[in-house]
Amino acid sequence: MEMVRIDVGQRSETVRRANLSSIARELHAHGPLSRSELVTATGLTRSAIRGLIGEFVAAGLVTEERAAPLGTPGRPSTVVRLRPEQTVVLALEISVDSIAAAIVGLGGVVLARARAERPRGHTSVDDIVADLAALVAELEVGHPWRQASIGIGVAVVGVVRRTDGCVSMAPNLGWRDEPLGTRLARALVTTDRIDVANEADLGALAEHRRGAAVGASNVAFISGEVGVGGGLIVDGRPLTGAAGYAGEIGHIPLDPDGLPCRCGSVGCWETRVGEEALLRLAGLPEDGGHAAVDAVIRDAEAGDPRAVAAFEEVGRWLGIGLAGLVNVLDPELVVLGGRFARIHPHIVGSMAAQLERRALPAPRSLVRVVPAELGVDAPLIGAAELAFEPFLSDPATWLAIRAGRPQLASA
Amino acid sequence: MEMVRIDVGQRSETVRRANLSSIARELHAHGPLSRSELVTATGLTRSAIRGLIGEFVAAGLVTEERAAPLGTPGRPSTVVRLRPEQTVVLALEISVDSIAAAIVGLGGVVLARARAERPRGHTSVDDIVADLAALVAELEVGHPWRQASIGIGVAVVGVVRRTDGCVSMAPNLGWRDEPLGTRLARALVTTDRIDVANEADLGALAEHRRGAAVGASNVAFISGEVGVGGGLIVDGRPLTGAAGYAGEIGHIPLDPDGLPCRCGSVGCWETRVGEEALLRLAGLPEDGGHAAVDAVIRDAEAGDPRAVAAFEEVGRWLGIGLAGLVNVLDPELVVLGGRFARIHPHIVGSMAAQLERRALPAPRSLVRVVPAELGVDAPLIGAAELAFEPFLSDPATWLAIRAGRPQLASA
Numbered sequence: 001m002e003m004v005r006i007d008v009g010q011r012s013e014t015v016r017r018a019n020l021s022s023i024a025r026e027l028h029a030h031g032p033l034s035r036s037e038l039v040t041a042t043g044l045t046r047s048a049i050r051g052l053i054g055e056f057v058a059a060g061l062v063t064e065e066r067a068a069p070l071g072t073p074g075r076p077s078t079v080v081r082l083r084p085e086q087t088v089v090l091a092l093e094i095s096v097d098s099i100a101a102a103i104v105g106l107g108g109v110v111l112a113r114a115r116a117e118r119p120r121g122h123t124s125v126d127d128i129v130a131d132l133a134a135l136v137a138e139l140e141v142g143h144p145w146r147q148a149s150i151g152i153g154v155a156v157v158g159v160v161r162r163t164d165g166c167v168s169m170a171p172n173l174g175w176r177d178e179p180l181g182t183r184l185a186r187a188l189v190t191t192d193r194i195d196v197a198n199e200a201d202l203g204a205l206a207e208h209r210r211g212a213a214v215g216a217s218n219v220a221f222i223s224g225e226v227g228v229g230g231g232l233i234v235d236g237r238p239l240t241g242a243a244g245y246a247g248e249i250g251h252i253p254l255d256p257d258g259l260p261c262r263c264g265s266v267g268c269w270e271t272r273v274g275e276e277a278l279l280r281l282a283g284l285p286e287d288g289g290h291a292a293v294d295a296v297i298r299d300a301e302a303g304d305p306r307a308v309a310a311f312e313e314v315g316r317w318l319g320i321g322l323a324g325l326v327n328v329l330d331p332e333l334v335v336l337g338g339r340f341a342r343i344h345p346h347i348v349g350s351m352a353a354q355l356e357r358r359a360l361p362a363p364r365s366l367v368r369v370v371p372a373e374l375g376v377d378a379p380l381i382g383a384a385e386l387a388f389e390p391f392l393s394d395p396a397t398w399l400a401i402r403a404g405r406p407q408l409a410s411a
Numbered sequence: 412m413e414m415v416r417i418d419v420g421q422r423s424e425t426v427r428r429a430n431l432s433s434i435a436r437e438l439h440a441h442g443p444l445s446r447s448e449l450v451t452a453t454g455l456t457r458s459a460i461r462g463l464i465g466e467f468v469a470a471g472l473v474t475e476e477r478a479a480p481l482g483t484p485g486r487p488s489t490v491v492r493l494r495p496e497q498t499v500v501l502a503l504e505i506s507v508d509s510i511a512a513a514i515v516g517l518g519g520v521v522l523a524r525a526r527a528e529r530p531r532g533h534t535s536v537d538d539i540v541a542d543l544a545a546l547v548a549e550l551e552v553g554h555p556w557r558q559a560s561i562g563i564g565v566a567v568v569g570v571v572r573r574t575d576g577c578v579s580m581a582p583n584l585g586w587r588d589e590p591l592g593t594r595l596a597r598a599l600v601t602t603d604r605i606d607v608a609n610e611a612d613l614g615a616l617a618e619h620r621r622g623a624a625v626g627a628s629n630v631a632f633i634s635g636e637v638g639v640g641g642g643l644i645v646d647g648r649p650l651t652g653a654a655g656y657a658g659e660i661g662h663i664p665l666d667p668d669g670l671p672c673r674c675g676s677v678g679c680w681e682t683r684v685g686e687e688a689l690l691r692l693a694g695l696p697e698d699g700g701h702a703a704v705d706a707v708i709r710d711a712e713a714g715d716p717r718a719v720a721a722f723e724e725v726g727r728w729l730g731i732g733l734a735g736l737v738n739v740l741d742p743e744l745v746v747l748g749g750r751f752a753r754i755h756p757h758i759v760g761s762m763a764a765q766l767e768r769r770a771l772p773a774p775r776s777l778v779r780v781v782p783a784e785l786g787v788d789a790p791l792i793g794a795a796e797l798a799f800e801p802f803l804s805d806p807a808t809w810l811a812i813r814a815g816r817p818q819l820a821s822a
Binding site: 159161168169217218230232234235237239240241242243244245246247248249251252253254255256263264265266268320321323324325327328329330331332357358360361362363366367 | 570572579580628629641643645646648650651652653654655656657658659660662663664665666667674675676677679731732734735736738739740741742743768769771772773774777778
């Protein structure tokens with residue numbers, strides 16, 4: 001339980017702030033809601049809801065309208081609707097094969113989005129930041145986001161120190177200790193808050209808020225790309241660890257005398273289930289990328305024994321590692337994302353057999369393993385959710401700031 | 412952030428309850444405190460503190476006294492002191508080699524304690540429950556705890572479903588799906604709340620509240636006994652998982668084609684670092700128990716190469732598994748408990764080398780690995796803390812119940 005330490009003087013202001021936050025979260029998560037639905041969802045009284053909604057309306061963040069009559073008698077309830085273009089975030093993603101940007105309105109409405117392929121391999125932080133800034137400049141032409149912006153979220157394929165947006169290590173990009181947040185702020189010419197996080201952590205957040213894991217409280221999200229990343233949800237909250245480095249599940253040593261890993265260790269899980277492992281098993285060049293993975297899928301679907309066996313072996317090691325995570329974390333749900341969602345039908349059999357063999361009966365009997373729902377954009381959607389978080393936790397502060405600002409012309 | 416959903420009518424009662432909880436937690440954690448220290452610790456006003464302490468005094472749970480003058484001018488502050496014998500829990504432990512019981516007063520004061528050896532191996536739940544009841548009956552002679560009891564906590568070497576105190580699996584005892592909580596209630600002839608949890612989880616709780624991990628928010632507690640158990644603290648709270656099964660770190664498959672594990676799987680971590688692995692490496696019978704482990708320690712201290720090598724190999728595998736946990740959880744602190752605390756000097760070198768090699772640089776640079784402080788009683792102390800939790804979360808309810816009860820004669 002979070003402690004509530006409230007003294008008489010601060011009491012009503014603290015309560016007002018918490019209640020504004022409850023309402024903002026409900027509307028952000030569930031879309032337009034009637035006042036009655038907000039009463040049910042928040043436990044607040046009808047009159048309290050009316051007053052709090054009034055504050056959002058005055059700031060131009062929501063509208064209220066009479067619901068269309070449904071043929072039932074009685075007064076129609078008022079529907080409360082966010083105005084997504086009034087409160088937006090910029091979401092950015094730096095992945096192995098591509099970069100992406102999106103302008104996302106409150107409620108998770110994607111107002112504009114762009115993705116550009118990038119060649120694999122080491123790239124300087126200068127080049128990537130410049131490419132992202134160019135992508136944002138393109139989006140900006142049709143969607144002037146800056147005046148309504150409440151923050152920027154960034155997903156990156158690397159280990160990130162959350163406190164300052166420094167990328168401690170990104171082997172796929174060749175980065176060590178790169179101050180990505182600071183560099184982006186300069187390139188985008190902004191003083192907005194910038195939150196940077198690992199792309200698998202944000203994929204997990206996205207699937208939890210808007211995908212396969214909605215409503216689940218204990219979730220392991222496992223994302224297979226070139227490497228293997230993870231994002232963990234514990235008691236409904238992202239597990240960040242002491243400094244935001246948690247979730248590097250691809251680097252559990254499951255085969256300690258095995259193959260060298262790009263992290264410098266030996267026999268990490270990703271040396272057995274990453275893209276290179278699959279391609280090696282299928283007899284293809286390890287650096288074949290997307291196209292080669294697609295070829296293995298086609299071959300397996302055509303019944304080619306080597307492709308089928310390659311998937312079975314990847315599935316076997318996926319199940320071995322999953323069993324360890326299930327025993328340690330007792331999740332109710334495991335979500336397989338990235339490449340794993342795509343190859344799920346081909347690996348599920350051998351994976352399930354290992355899970356059955358190696359997970360303890362009690363946690364195994366409870367856990368479901370499902371493919372992710374949000375596809376390639378999951379980390380980008382998660383980056384937006386990350387950027388919304390300060391607003392959702394304390395909309396009152398933003399209402400106060402907004403009160404000093406003119407409303408947008410587009411309103 | 413936990414949501415605060417408080418409406419006008421409930422507001423002051425909710426705040427009172429939360430504030431009583433804050434004060435109870437401070438006194439329980441830190442012992443006698445002056446009113447000034449309580450003001451600092453809780454952020455409440457002096458007058459609010461006075462009123463709330465008054466409630467505890469009226470219920471007979473605390474006393475107030477003038478602090479002895481310290482030669483400084485000004486009014487001496489009033490010291491608030493718990494009366495441990497007024498609010499007690501019964502703590503029980505079922506371990507591989509022994510059973511134990513303690514009567515513990517609020518503030519963590521052990522009022523009475525007893526431990527009895529038990530032979531290793533499978534034992535019926537009937538026999539163990541009867542032995543525990545006999546141990547409690549002995550304690551009870553000198554310490555009539557029942558009238559002041561607020562609950563019972565039980566630590567057991569097994570996988571526990573927290574919701575109903577059912578032991579899903581305890582390979583060391585030979586139990587499957589045993590309703591331990593219910594059986595204990597009957598044997599002890601009590602209607603007190605009984606909370607049952609895994610002994611390593613409770614060892615972690617104890618080290619976090621009163622041992623090596625006080626003040627740390629992200630902790631992995633790793634307990635080596637016959638098997639290997641774990642308890643994880645995430646953001647200051649125990650990680651229980653979806654059904655309370657989390658923390659079974661001994662069953663991470665680190666050596667998937669290795670030795671059979673007592674859980675039914677193959678190559679679990681504990682097959683490499685458990686007591687049997689150490690004894691096997693040292694050339695002793697695997698079932699030699701405590702005495703044999705003591706012999707290996709003596710041999711290693713005398714420089715016997717086989718004993719030294721056995722510890723090095725156990726340390727190596729301990730470091731391999733630790734690296735995986737550090738990469739997944741990013742803890743600030745790893746606490747080595749149980750047998751691992753005892754053999755720590757002999758394993759720390761090879762363990763640290765593997766951690767250095769296999770943990771990612773960022774989380775590795777932050778984590779400290781230390782031996783546990785509470786020794787063999789850690790799970791018993793954790794069982795007491797578990798039983799105090801409902802009171803600490805909401806002392807107001809207990810004050811109301813207490814108001815209907817006569818005060819104890821021993822008061």
